[in-house]
Amino acid sequence: MTPVPDPVPAPADRRIVTYNILYEGANPEHPWEQRRAGVVAELERLSPDIVALQEVWLNQLTAVQSSLSGFSWVTVEDTQQHTPIAYRTEVFDLETWGSFWLVPPGSEPGVPGWDAAYQRLVTHATLRDRREGVSLTVMSLHLDHEGPRARREGVALVRDRLGDLPGDVVVVAGDFNCPPGSPTHDRATADREGQPPLRDAAAVADSHEGPAESYTGFGPSDEPANIDHLLVSDGVAVERAVTCVPLSESTRPPSDHRPVFTDIRY
Structure with missing residues (x-):
């Protein structure tokens, strides 16, 4: 399978990557x-402007931070679980950031x-595009793998929180x-009064590339699935949505997930 892609973003685009890198010790x-x-x-090859990571222990975070130049990071440092966001400092200025747990009020x-198996933390950052002057709010989340109610309630809480955050546009x-068409995905993208509408970037992109599955596992007993997504608000034009095949996937896969990115304009 040919790795996807290689072209760097067009000058007018902003590239956002989401990547579950798998906890250390999980396998x-x-x-x-x-x-x-x-x-x-993979992160260097994709040349992102913003990175949202999941399944990151502190020492993994430190390793990635020390290896990627030109980025600043936002994350909660007093917890083992991290869903960090990185942004390219020559492109964005940080306005505000925070985090919240996916738990009932x-x-x-x-x-x-x-009904979640594990605690789940969401990180969010509001960034000012230095060239465009647009304020962009980004969330990095990891919904539970076992609890269907936790996933549904989690995205409802995310939607509620977005209404309280600044930002001209949202990712x-x-x-x-969960895949597109599931109750959780439908709830995440449903129009809700008083909340910014969200669309799956892969569904509205001018160009959708790469394999259908973002989760691969490590062997034939693992069932591939399309569960890693980027959702965008109105006011965001999606040029490309890409599920990437890592260069080393056939020999030494970096994770049991593939990185997914979208190129956007606003």
């Missing part, structure tokens, strides 16, 4: 020490919400653990 047959270089190589932060990026 002993594919240790982080053997995957780290591949993850960094009034629940203790940092615990699994609803929600991450591992949704």
